[in-house]
Amino acid sequence: MKRRSAVAGVSLLLGGCDGTPLGYLDPAGPAARAIAGLGWGLIAISAAVCLIVLGLLSYAIGRERPPDSGALGGGSDRKAIRWIAVGTGISTVFLLGAAIWTLWAVRSVTNATTPPGLIIDVTGHQWWWEAHYRSNDPSREFTTANDLVIPVGVPVQVNLHSSDVIHSFWVPRLAGKTDTIPGVTNRTRIQAEREGIYRGQCTEFCGLEHAHMAFFVVAKNPGDFNTWWDHQLQSTTVDAANRGEQVFLDKCAACHAIRGTPAGGILGPNLSHFGSRTTIGAGALPNNSENLAYWIDHTQTVKPGSNMPSLDLPADQVAAVTAFLEGLK
């Protein structure tokens, strides 16, 4: 991964981008890039101000003075006030500059002229994310959860909804935050410059499991993206012989849906093609069979307070349903 060299030094201090998937000063999209530039600029100004004040303060405290006669200082402040005016003047210039830079950044983020290449409706739930892919052809629309797959280089408009409380949609390396507010539809725009998995996070305190409300933006090249979309549209076939599927329909279908099966629950995430997702429980665990089996039986241990109960299924049923879900690639 190529990184801007100017950034590299400080990035090291900030942990480096590989170790900090939420670090927005290492942007991967145009909106985040405009803000990151502003961020570095304001950090530089701020650091300079702190150092200058530290210098002034240290000098003011430690500077050499004529021997103490015990007298009080005082007299006219005029000279000091002239310097204060100079300092305030310089500060004001920098404030003005920062304000103009800010307005420019706001403009470049909000005044997108190119029409979006893709529209996704994202709904925040306690404590997971629902994504509905829009299409001109209604038969190509579908719903998924917690992973947003987008094509590289294409501006994606995200319409933000909430089904319950206020959440905030944030993919730091692609764009700033936008709240999802009940009764309001906010819009934001994300665009990835290169392929990769970008971690996203709810950042508005939304109750017990606010800490475990992550999601992932998976940027694929447009060809792979189209393949992925086509694949998403494929339904699971009902197979009475599949024990895992039967367990799922019996125990999970009240809350979860899988396209092509009778499972149509809407309280929890849609689990169609679950096997291809990055994580379980909105970022609570990496997605693999072992974790999924643990999750199904220990939901309230992994994510206490979440709306999914710990199911306490017999081991064979857990194994079967795990195999079934992980098979839904």
Place this chain on the structure above:
Amino acid sequence: MAMPLAEDLRARERIKLQEIWETAPGIYGWFATVDHKRIGVRYLCTAFFFLLLGGCEALMMRLQLAQPNLRLLSPDAYNQLFSMHGITMIFLYALPMLSGFSNFLWPLLLGSRDMAFPRLNALSYWIYLCAGIFLYVSFPLGQAPNGGWFNYVPMTAKPYDPGLNIDVFTLGIIFLGISTVVGSANFIVTVLRCRAPGMSINRLPILVWGTLTASTANLFAVPAVSLACFMLWLDRNFGTNFFAVSGGGQPLLWQHLFWVFGHPWVYALVLPAMGIVSDALPVFCRRPLVGYTLVAISTVSTMLVGFGVWVHHMFATGLPALSLSFFSAASFVIAIPSAIGVFCWIATIWTGRPRFDSPFLFFAGFVLLFVIGGVSGFMTASVALDWQLTDTYFIVAHIHYVLLGMNVFPVVGGIHFWFPKFTGRMLDERLGKWTFWVMFVGFNLAFFPMHILGLIGMPRRVYTYPGGLGFGGYNLVISIGAFIFATGVLLLLVNVARSLRSGAAAGPNPWDAPTLEWSVPSPPPPYNFVSIPIIASRHPLWEDRLNETDERSILGSDVLLDEGKETLAVTALDAEPDAIMTMPGDSLLPVILALGMSVVFGGMLVVNWWAVSVGAVGVAITLLAWFTPRVSGGAERQAING
């Protein structure tokens, strides 16, 4: 011409005034006192107790967050802890602590014998205490407020938070708001009315400017949060639709009302503390403050602009870019008065001759922390950048540099500075310096890395975080820093406890400070001043040495006002003598009124109209008793005056 009074006469006067002004002894006096100094000390002690409580909550959270994926606390416990931590520090510690200083110091600074409304003063304390207990009483039951101090709806609406938690919050905040408003009105009227002759507004200490500005703002801002809380209480208990989307309500209405209050409130928490520095730092620089007028104007203008920036807490809510830009620009403007303040403090040190006593360390340290908290505020003022910064640990860093750097450091410095005046004894200087360095190092270790955590994307208000995001190392440092900081607070407690018993006697003016409070014995007698001082400058005790003009203040004037519990009322701007105020004596009415209100709010909490009615009738009767015109009172005085 006002003449100095002979010493033997003064001795006789002291005995006479002591009899008039002394609070009754025993339990009765303890509940009935209206002495601003005793009330001030109560405010200080209670607020400090809440600081310790909030601090313990913070330490528990820091244990939980020290490493990724720790499970010491359940999410429910963590949410209650961080909510109570915020509520405690912001509502129950920060402002009441400053009220404590102002309550104790104002009449002494202003040359008065008490506040304008001594009983109201007692009332505001008792309500504060009752509201604090009210907010805490559900904590042991696991029903403490759990929606954060900002308490956003609809997460705090009944469907998502069905317990008593949020009702405790809404009613507790309304209850506490009464105390704030009552106290604020008292400060405002005191400065308008109860000053020494000659204490014109261009001679007011900056602490007075700070508290006056904060109080005025509170008067205008508190109703917003009280109303919002009342609406939420109605929504939760009577099914109204202020915030419920299904009935046409608007969740964002809460945020507007809350931040219209919340932002000015934050300034109310720092302006008086900045006043403490502006008044006390010059003492250790052996010169008057540079740019008194500039600092006073900055204080007031910070608050004025502060009423127009609330939306900068709502940059991510999807408001139109134009209005965001306006509020962003206004938020930048607010940095200008702050910059002026910083330059004035530095210039005071520069042109002065610093004496490195422990209070000086806290005030000088404050200047640096103020700047760090200021520039991080400058970064968040930038709306575009704030889309990234908001709700990350960067904001946690910012708010703590503001609230600890700009409130706790001046406050602890102020405790070191005025402790001799409060108690008559000096704090241990060596321990004081240790306290500073431990607190300073601990503070920066605990809060500076939070900036970096924010920049690498750690969201705030999470009870845990996964590994692999680069958060673990910084969090460990932060937790260690938090415990070091706590050690510093412990050192302060040890110092206070030791010095109370065996500290060196202070005498009236141990720091050779210039203002009026240092002209009276430590601790001051109940009547403050044997005779009302007459003021000719900003630094009455330094006049002879500064020799700025020929005029001199008269500290031992023959204006005695010893015919009753009396003090002088002056005109608002120029402080010309205007009238003689007779002050009320000990009274149980304030504590009874506060208890009556507690019954009302307790009744509202459990929606029991009987309790509410009983409480309301009690409140009404107490108020009538309070305001019933006294028949006698000033009659004798008028007879004397003919």
Place this chain on the structure above:
Amino acid sequence: MADVAATATNLPLEGKGLRSASWWGMLCLIATEAFLFVYLIFSYAYLGAQSPGRWPPTGPPSMLLAGPDTIVLLASSFVLLWGVRAFDRRRAGGVLRIALAITFFMGVVFVAVQGLEWRNKPFGFDASSYSAIYFTMTGIHMVHVAVGLVILAALFVWSLLGRLGSRHQHLMLGALYWHFVDAVWIVVFTTIYLVPRLS
């Protein structure tokens, strides 16, 4: 400043009049209460502006009751003014008590008619955001009127007992509060009854 001492002993006692401590105190109370109503009106306007449907949902409220009721409340202020003037100028305690009684009665009428207005509303408290803000705003105002009534009653009793001496400012402050409550009603009335008719 020179003659402070000489003048100090001859100063009047803090008592009646503008710019006394109690007067400033009442002003502070009024300021904070006024801001409470500012925020109520802000909430009303915000909910109205954000409301997708009609605002108010049932059309502009009828002024059949509220119109005359407003006149009653405003007139009560003038009655009180008359009584206080008479007392201030001629120590006319009888006139004052008559004025207090009439004002009190008019206040009671206001509350009663408001109660009727409430009962006639086709919607309940929990019907919509409009009903919430309507009942809350008028309700909070009514609580202020009720407090004003208690003050008027107290002033009446104190006047009977001869407690309202020349030095006492209870009457001035009580009257100030009542005028404030009336003035606020004009704003509330304008917001709720008049503004919807303009649009």
